[in-house]
Amino acid sequence: NAGVTQTPKFRVLKTGQSMTLLCAQDMNHEYMYWYRQDPGMGLRLIHYSVGEGTTAKGEVPDGYNVSRLKKQNFLLGLESAAPSQTSVYFCASSYGGRSSQETQYFGPGTRLLVL
């Protein structure tokens, strides 16, 4: 199993450009998440999904959109990139529910630089 994978690993954008980050998981997880990590800080939740076709806002959703058309994929879109969106983006997934084994598994991250 590959676990959680993210594409691309690194990207440079100009202000105003758009792009889509792809997250894929092969663990049949119901829940998926997008976080951003800024220098010297912990992760902050952007958007999340509790199942195919559903999405919800997290702590810092402005400037981002997401889609979960397939259970294994969770896409993060930036319609008009801004320098404030320069960050490292992490995707995560989990089984969902409130079992004692509920744990989020993270992808390797995507480093995004907006000039």
Added chain:
Amino acid sequence: AQTVTQSQPEMSVQEAETVTLSCTYDTSESNYYLFWYKQPPSRQMILVIRQEAYKQQNATENRFSVNFQKAAKSFSLKISDSQLGDTAMYFCAFMGNNAGNMLTFGGGTRLMVKP
């Protein structure tokens, strides 16, 4: 909203010695989960240990153990017999009783293990 505080931005320890990382949190909930994640220079987020609030017994995973003080809302991580590979950022995270099992992260502690 829950908050997670890690009051030690940086720490260092000699190889083979023991170090304790601090974490406090604020919540009005009684049923929740707490986690410690490790982020080495590779940026990959790796689960170290988890604790369920309704369990009084402190969780342990090999050289890693926690001191969970529910009344004080404290959740410290003890690393015994520190190894060079333990050098990383460590993040404390809280999962409350929310619909998406969302995690709230602390700001992190950078741990350096010295030879």
